[in-house]
Amino acid sequence: MSDGYEILTLDEAETGRHRGSTLIPVRHLLGFRPAGVNAWKADTGGQLIPPHEEDGGNEELYAVVRGRATFTVGDEEADAPAGTLVFLPAEVFRTAVAAEDGTIVFVVGGTVGAAFHSSGWDSLALAETYRQAGRLDEGRRAVEQLVAQYPGYWGAAYNAGRWEALAGNPDGAFEYLRRAKELNPVEAGPFFREDGDLDPLRDDPRFDELLT
Amino acid sequence: MNLVHIDELDKIEMPEGFTWRPVRRRFGIRAFGTNAYTPGSSGQVVEEHTEGQLEHEEIYLVLRGRVRFTIGGDEHELGQGQLVFVRDPSLKRGGVALTDDAAVLAIGGKPGQAHEISAWEYVFAAMPYIDAGDLDEAERVMQEGLEEKPGDPAMLYNLACLEARAGKPDAALDHLTAAADAHERFRTAAQTDEDFASIRDDPRFPS
Numbered sequence: 001m002s003d004g005y006e007i008l009t010l011d012e013a014e015t016g017r018h019r020g021s022t023l024i025p026v027r028h029l030l031g032f033r034p035a036g037v038n039a040w041k042a043d044t045g046g047q048l049i050p051p052h053e054e055d056g057g058n059e060e061l062y063a064v065v066r067g068r069a070t071f072t073v074g075d076e077e078a079d080a081p082a083g084t085l086v087f088l089p090a091e092v093f094r095t096a097v098a099a100e101d102g103t104i105v106f107v108v109g110g111t112v113g114a115a116f117h118s119s120g121w122d123s124l125a126l127a128e129t130y131r132q133a134g135r136l137d138e139g140r141r142a143v144e145q146l147v148a149q150y151p152g153y154w155g156a157a158y159n160a161g162r163w164e165a166l167a168g169n170p171d172g173a174f175e176y177l178r179r180a181k182e183l184n185p186v187e188a189g190p191f192f193r194e195d196g197d198l199d200p201l202r203d204d205p206r207f208d209e210l211l212t
Numbered sequence: 213m214n215l216v217h218i219d220e221l222d223k224i225e226m227p228e229g230f231t232w233r234p235v236r237r238r239f240g241i242r243a244f245g246t247n248a249y250t251p252g253s254s255g256q257v258v259e260e261h262t263e264g265q266l267e268h269e270e271i272y273l274v275l276r277g278r279v280r281f282t283i284g285g286d287e288h289e290l291g292q293g294q295l296v297f298v299r300d301p302s303l304k305r306g307g308v309a310l311t312d313d314a315a316v317l318a319i320g321g322k323p324g325q326a327h328e329i330s331a332w333e334y335v336f337a338a339m340p341y342i343d344a345g346d347l348d349e350a351e352r353v354m355q356e357g358l359e360e361k362p363g364d365p366a367m368l369y370n371l372a373c374l375e376a377r378a379g380k381p382d383a384a385l386d387h388l389t390a391a392a393d394a395h396e397r398f399r400t401a402a403q404t405d406e407d408f409a410s411i412r413d414d415p416r417f418p419s
Contacts, residue, residue, distance in 0.1 A: 004300030034321025110243030
């Protein structure tokens, strides 16, 4: 294996929980940058695609890799065996459940006319899954990986700060949170004021600097 | 619902021996590049190539069957649900089917840039019409590409090829000159391209 390529077996990859579904965080694991890529897996009756609509301009392609899925798009329902591709524009309700054990659906998404930039929801879903399991160090590593992938993204720095606060590392937390403020004070400000995960830092005089 | 099975996609066998199953074009996807491939007569599934020119990152996901990929000289046999992410555009990559039912979904694009439809998609889409001798329809596909990518030298060059073969020397020379002026490699290629045999003696031919 070289630095120039990487192989991933969807079945064996780490998974996270997100809105009632099991996520295989492909983009996070690979660092793929041109589009959002992820996969979902479930056994019979289990939810694959969390019910949602995409924002304006977002297009998504779903590929049933293995098993069988039942897609609901708007009011319409369709049976989708392995090898089926489903394309959906923005602002259309979509969800899918597994109709066979071991079903995997791969998803590609992006915004028309815009370079892809991840919000990091997939990395954070994985980190949160680790947190729920008491595996804080692995959660920290997942968020640090997001920072490495998007060093100029305030949300990545902010969440890394949250995770350092949770891990009892105030110096590391303030370093990331100051970075988040530098990158986007308007968006970061409300989170500094309202996020309960930052409570361990609030009595530290350095916290007041974040709020100014 | 906008849904299709990979076996229902158009099936365009390319001279290089693989079969292109257009996905982006089938759905009209504009946000990212994606296509499927199945084995052609030679058993090739993924054409041997690099992405050095387009600078694309690519993922090849095996949807069905087994495929032997060669990436930068390394061989890997992948089955259903396995993928290879080729980060380095300069790495030579290709895939050969190990089972007749092999199918691969490719996803690609240039990081940090809004997706642009690649000129090769129009060239591939025109291929069945060229093979059938329907140069008018092939020209229509290429004109469609030029509307999407105005001034693209690869589109201009390929349109000129068709026009020269169809006996339209003025249009062919105009488009070929524009392609050669935009990129020297098209001027070089034109000197030996058989498609231009009918116009090569014209004084307007770019040399």
